Amino acid sequence: MQLDAEPLISVLAEKIGNTSPDIGVVGIHTGGVWVADKLAAKIGATKIGRIAVTLHRDDYAMRGLHPQKNKTEIGVDINGRHILLVDDVIQSGRTIRAAINELFDFGRPASVKLAVLVDRGGRELPMQADYIAITMPLDGAQKLELINSGDDLRFEILEG
């Protein structure tokens, strides 16, 4: 099953409303970066970087390092900045926990808010998004994956 992500980005932008250009948008690799690129343009905020959570993941002790070439790049001083963190999906909340830790390695932001396209339920940590385009409870075995065709983003739902 497929789900067009483009209208969801518009819904998310509407919920966030107009923001000041001072808000720094940070996407979480990989899907969150794609969403952040489009979202920042719609809400008139500034993209200031991207976050890879590899170095703060909590399953390192069990599974080792996830080899990937993506790395965190924060182009500006985030001390005192208002940050909008963007991801495609929130589930357990573990990625968000790791992303916030990673962000704080670069400084102390004035505030951090979280925007996601899909809240699929299944939280294992007390992490909640400030802006959600759609809430769609899925069971743990189902996979929800954001696909980038180059022009458009869409979700693919795979049954477990």
Place this chain on the structure above:
Amino acid sequence: MLTANPQLTPDKKLRHLLTTEGLPKSLIENILDTAAQFVSVGDRDVKKVPLLRGKSVFNLFFENSTRTRTTFEIAAKRLSADVINLNINASSTSKGESLVDTIDNLIAMDADMFVVRHAQSGAAHLIAKHVNAVRPNVAVINAGDGRHAHPTQGLLDMYTIRHYKKSFHNLSVAIVGDILHSRVARSGIHALTTLGCPDVRVIGPKTLIPTECERMGVSVHHDMLRGIEGCDVVMMLRLQNERMEGPLLPSAQEFFKSYGLTAEKLARAKADAIVMHPGPMNRGVEIESTIADGRQAVILPQVTFGIAVRMAVMSMVGAGRGDAA
């Protein structure tokens, strides 16, 4: 029966790092890619990530090396490990304790990782074999054993070459100087040939090049001007006076005349060739001062990349094997 490579797990992950010889190409590339993630950690406000939090890394230096020990220490600390430095020369072994007894004692202190520097070739292998038998969760990293291997140096040299030259295909690399005593040269040669470098040359006097060196897949040159012709990378080695037994060289001055890197000799290499040196440098013996400080030298970036490469290796061998089949 073939003995399995003791530095790999059954599913071909890095278990220890003992030598670059026999490491699969994909694993070397994986180490270099992982190191790339760690390079930027040095630029952050908080130069630390939590991967080895709660782990104890023991630096066991049976042979002195301030630089290597320091970079391993920085790497471990940036991964949030606790680091214990032991200068063994000055302690137990001088009281007669055997190597295995020393290791058993440190394992009893809940060591998670050993970084070992030893004057005897094979020391790290011996320790790895021992811990495999008694404490399979403990990892061993070879920080230089005799003339045999110095794998993290070999890997950081590969990282440096890849950083400046992007790929190993069509690359000509010249390794110059005291090849005979150099574990850096051996580790570099094995990594270069595995990564597909088609032209590796070793340059030095007959007395400082091991016999049958060609079997490692390199060409041997005794004339530096000819050997360095058209190469992309010049790796200079330190003249290891402390390891030389008997007169292998007339004098340091003679050596510099024939094999020291001067502007005149470097002009024979490609115009964009990079100059590397593992340190510590003997200015005026292996390398002219103006070259060491010149625009082609990448000797200090090698040191910086070395920390990231050591972080990569430590985070890979230190990973839990909770899901290992």
